Amino acid sequence: MSGNYRRIVLAARPSGMPKDSDFRIEEVPIPEPAEGEVVVRNIFMSIDPYMRGRMREGPSYAPAVQLGELMVGGTAGQVTASRNGRFPEGVYVNGMLGWQEYGVSDGTGLRQLDPAAAPISTSLGILGMPGMTAYFGLLDLGAPQEGETVAVTGAGGAVGALVGQIAKIKGCRAVGLAGTDAKCTYAVDEVGFDACVNYKTAGDLQQAVADACPKGVDVYFDNVGGPVADAVILNLNEFSRVPVCGQIALYNAEEPAMGPRLFFIFLTRRVKVQGFIVSDFAARWGEGLAQMTEWLQQGKLKYKEDIAQGIENAPQALIGVLQGANLGKQLVQLSDAP
């Protein structure tokens, strides 16, 4: 428990795609817990697209990370020192302790994990924020009905792959869009999508979506925005729903992006478009977690993890996520998992 640990702070606000020099690794002493606190050795860090938004000046849907401050993010780790009765030494916990090898917490926002029930990394994926995002976004906002067609972008990513699987559980046709053949193969052969369109090689993307969705699109779960989203939206059916979960195509844009005006489609086809953030459903987290856990234990849900090793690789892992390089949930592993 003595010695130093490494953490990553924001060194500069990125212009466009982040680069290594926008981050800085610092080495600081491992702290001792004060009364009521725990010290956690982080084992996994979550890498998520939303982190790009926090690097931007001014509020996104959450406060910006200030220059010189610790990068935010979800973590799963083990308590190594405790002066908090709720979290004794040795227990595993999920939290938002940021990009660092050790973290201190007064217990707020920590949740104890049972490594015998599921690998602790799942608390950052299928049984964590991405899982709840897919669950509430698709079921509450998308409201898919049996026999309908659900399309989702980022089908090879953590959220998109789950959206497709939940759509299948609900009796829908699930059509993914992804940016590589490897992701599409994974989406169809391993995840269970009915079809997957590689939007980088499809040519006429609107037509490719139409071919993959012969009865049109009833729910479009949008993770990316931009021209790929446009092509799906042009295939929407009357009374369709569009949960807006992410806009990864636009996160690095410095200028407001331009595109076709879509309201005429929304009007004539009576589309409902609704933005959401998973924390809007915080009060119902338990419900979502229970259902996703049950489906996982029943073998109805699969997941894949893309794990980088060592905190020094976290910046490149985030850049990879923003470029669509990951297959499955992107994590960074910092120490041995149970």
Add this chain to the structure above:
Amino acid sequence: MSGNYRRIVLAARPSGMPKDSDFRIEEVPIPEPAEGEVVVRNIFMSIDPYMRGRMREGPSYAPAVQLGELMVGGTAGQVTASRNGRFPEGVYVNGMLGWQEYGVSDGTGLRQLDPAAAPISTSLGILGMPGMTAYFGLLDLGAPQEGETVAVTGAGGAVGALVGQIAKIKGCRAVGLAGTDAKCTYAVDEVGFDACVNYKTAGDLQQAVADACPKGVDVYFDNVGGPVADAVILNLNEFSRVPVCGQIALYNAEEPAMGPRLFFIFLTRRVKVQGFIVSDFAARWGEGLAQMTEWLQQGKLKYKEDIAQGIENAPQALIGVLQGANLGKQLVQLSDAP
């Protein structure tokens, strides 16, 4: 009941703004009713923005008017000959008999009017399609709460003026946008809006809306689309609602219009955008009509009509509506009203 009457058919599909030569007046004999039919002398014809969509080839949200076919539209008139027991000679009826001085109907879609209860022209406005559009669009999709701010474009038009008044009834701040000072003066001084922005003279429109909506916009009832809508959308609050009722700014566009991508705003502010058409609420028309009638009789709703005289002026009346020339509900009067 003998003699000829005039009707207007679609002569050519407009390119951009319709012009007189896109319409043709025909003179045809006044028919006799067959068994089960009535002949109606139309007194008022409704002129509405949606008619531009029907002049376009291919389906909008309703079938296109074919070349040489009667222009569609709502009407209020008097039965002059009847072989239908439900609608005896002399009664007043609302229907969709189109741009013609006389029409024949088997009774389908006709509704008897009581001219002692309200002028029959109101069946085309406040107690008709525009009224139900404002009622269901604002209350069902917009769901305004007391103390919130409701913004609406087309504030000088039939629907927009009613949206503002219903917003006031519900305890909201009502802010209009319109394209002339005369409309804005009307909206504030006569209709009862709290403020109205002339979008043609406001300069920085986003700032002008911000000034008129110091607590931001909770419901934006969109009648116009395009850059004016953008300026309001940039002022939306978190968890705001955008019923999409019309896109008059785009109806004459021949190319898909381009504009700023808005999904990032929808995401970060958790906006719900929903297109609708009043016929989606057909099953609840009675509820809306009863409430609007009650508010009208209580003096809580006012309305204004802009009445052109003679069927030959219907094309110019429609062109005027598409250019924003009308103040209040645009009608064409064809014969004496009761």
